[in-house]
Amino acid sequence: MRRRTRLGHLAVALLSTLLVLTTSTAVLAVVAQRTADRQRDDADAQRDVASSQRAAEKAAAVRAANPALAAQVSLAAYRLSPTPEARGALLSTFATPYATQLTGRRIVVTTVAFAPDGATLATGDADGTVRLWRVSDPHRPRELGALPRLAGPVRTVAVSPDGRLVAAGGEDGKVAVWDIGDGDVGDVRRPRLAARLAAGAGPVVGLGFGPGKGTLAVVARDGIRLWRLSDGHRPRRLAALEVSAAVTAVAFSRDGRKLATGHADHTVRLWAMPASGGRPRQLSAEDGPSGTVNAMAFAPDGRRLATGGSDYKVRLWDVASPRDARPVKVLTGHTDAVTTVAFSPDGRTLSSGSTDATVRRWAVTADGPARELAVLPGHTSGVGALAFSPDGRTLVTGSADQTARLWDLPGPALTGHSSSVYSAAFSPDGRLLATGSYDRSVRIWSLADMRGPRELPPLTGHTGPVNSVVFRPDGRVLASGSADGTVRLWALDASRRPRLLDVLPSRVGHVNTVAYSPDGRTLATGGEEGIVRLWDVTDGRSPRPLAALRRAGAVDSVAFSHNGRALAVGDRNRTASVWNLADRRHPGRLAVLVGHTDGVKSVAFSPDDRTLATGSEDRTVRLWDLADPRHPVLRSRLSGYADGVMSVAFAPGGRMLAAASSDDTVRLYDIAGDGGAQELALLAGHNKPVDTLAFSPDGRTLATGGEDWTALLWDPSAERVASRICATAFPALTRAEWRQYFPQHTYRPPC
Secondary structure, eight states: OHHHHHHHHHHHHHHHHHHHHHHHHHHHHHHHHHHHHHHHHHHHHHHHHHHHHHHHHHHHHHTTTOHHHHHHHHHHHHHHOOOHHHHHHHHTGGGSOOEEEOOSSOOOEEEEEEOTTSSEEEEEETTSOEEEEEOSSTTSOEEEEEEOOOSSOEEEEEEOTTSOEEEEEETTSEEEEEEOTTSOHHHHHSOEEEEEEEOOSSSEEEEEEOSSTTEEEEEETTEEEEEEOSSTTSOEEEEEEEOSSOEEEEEEOTTSSEEEEEETTSEEEEEEOOSSSSOOEEEEEEEOOSSOEEEEEEOTTSSEEEEEETTSOEEEEEOSSGGGOEEEEEEOOOSSOEEEEEEOTTSSEEEEEETTSOEEEEEOOTTSOOEEEEEEOOOSSOEEEEEEOTTSSEEEEEETTSOEEEEESSOSEEOOOSSOEEEEEEOTTSSEEEEEETTSOEEEEEOSSTTSOEEOOOBOOOSSOEEEEEEOTTSSEEEEEETTSEEEEEEEETTEEEEEEEEEEOSSSSEEEEEEOTTSSEEEEEETTSEEEEEEOSSTTSOEEEEEEEOSSOEEEEEEOTTSSEEEEEETTSOEEEEEOSSTTSOEEEEEEOOOSSOEEEEEEOTTSSEEEEEETTSOEEEEEOSSTTSOEEEEEEOOOSSOEEEEEEOTTSSEEEEEETTSEEEEEEEOTTSOEEEEEEEEOOSSOEEEEEEOTTSSOEEEEETTSOEEEEOOOHHHHHHHHHHHOOSOOOHHHHHHHOTTSOOOOOO
């Protein structure tokens, strides 16, 4: 019995041991499996990160050439892994000019023309084909059909004022006219040949309808022909006129009553077109540029004429009095022959295309100086055709690179300054943006339509660069500080133009920075003499000095805390300081922040005033904990910049920090509760140093200004930008394109 008991106890012990061993083995197996799974997940995550980074880099490289492809690749990279590179590529999508390509058979596009309603576009190709497109949504263009080919390349197309007729002229000197009905899709897809015209004067250079009902003017190399089309089956030639020098360029005024021609003898001639019958009547012949005139366009009012030539220049002519036509402005910038020009429907903008493969946009208001607004890159060969849509929101360009593009206007850049943009500030309601520039002006932009900001009349009067601008918290006054040693206070009233309230002699040397207290009653100014002055501006018409704070180096930045109790100052002596403003007549210094190894260019308080950000020419951003303002603690040092940090700003809510650098970039950071920071994105859009930035009051827009003379508006939300990409990008990312950019991953289109 005892033996059986011992054997039983031994068996139980053995089974217990086996159970423990089995359990341990199972546990070890589970742990090993989990470790393997975790390692596999880590490897997959590392692979995703690497793929995301590579794709984002490739997207940035093709953005100019193919914006829609770059946008979708950036979004796919971000969704694969939200790396800073991918988020930066995503947020940078609309910081450069955006264009949608017309899809289909690739062929050189030689000429383009919109129908009057803007819903139909006609393009002419080098193979003799005229194509019709539905472009009512310019981001979703659809080919409606191709008209029977001409015998040679299409030289020019025109659409009648009622949108029913499309005329095309070819290299062989013949013109075909088609009836496309009233523009309904069904009619456009079933065009009817209305007439064939033999000009008999060499290759056709230009076509124009009107002014007489059913008339078409055909300008060929060797002469002008006027036709009556009212009986489409039997067109009747009304007039024929030979010219003494070959025609190289043609333009018709909007009402069809004026014709301009450029000639091989370098003359520009103006003609009066008969209302019915008769011959065109020459009004004047003026010596043109030294080179061949390749392109011409009338302004909508018919009082100005633009010409583009082989001398790389665009010229603006005053033709209000046709018998006394004369060039008044010369626009330079192209690096090869100018081959096409067109005015916007409002006459305020001119676009030009060139053999240099670029399109340039110019501001050409009748009463102001002409200036370049933007360069639209992306074409890889000469641009020979362009036209504005009737609403002015789209520009179509055709190129020898076998593509046609529909560009979104006015584009992402706020242009108007003629030099570096040093400062930017939003009004408290976010409806206005002010920018100050080295060109000595302040410009105000209406942001009522964020896709089309509108420039308001500039504020002038400073005699030196405008280094800083700021709105009073109630939005009714704008302060501008200048290197001329003054601060100007401007009254802003929606019902009338801004007016100057007062000019303060700053007594700080060149004014580098200005800031309003949260209650709007105090203005701080800092400058080259190392002095910060506080002003009582309760009465904007008679500011009174309150106090002066002296620093060891020139002051480049001042900022009030959001509770108004403290002032931060950044100076070129490599320090930032914090001051107690309990008594604004006798501010007391709370702390000096040391650690930067070069001048402090910018300071900014977080919305809760617990953190101060400082940006420095030492290529770093530092975040300081101000829980105890008398003993600030350095929490983070953000590096990686290739040049100095010129401006820092917190987004409302305090979770995002933006920093602008002289290395041409802007970086976004996620700010943790403990004062730490993680880089979110690297934004690329400026092509020169970025000197200033500011968040809108709602945090939905970031404005940046740089030494490329532009300001850019960014949406810092990846999800909002993603939604815009999916509503805009066309055509969709194909499987072949996916394999090119994400060869290790299953096809997952981002939209």
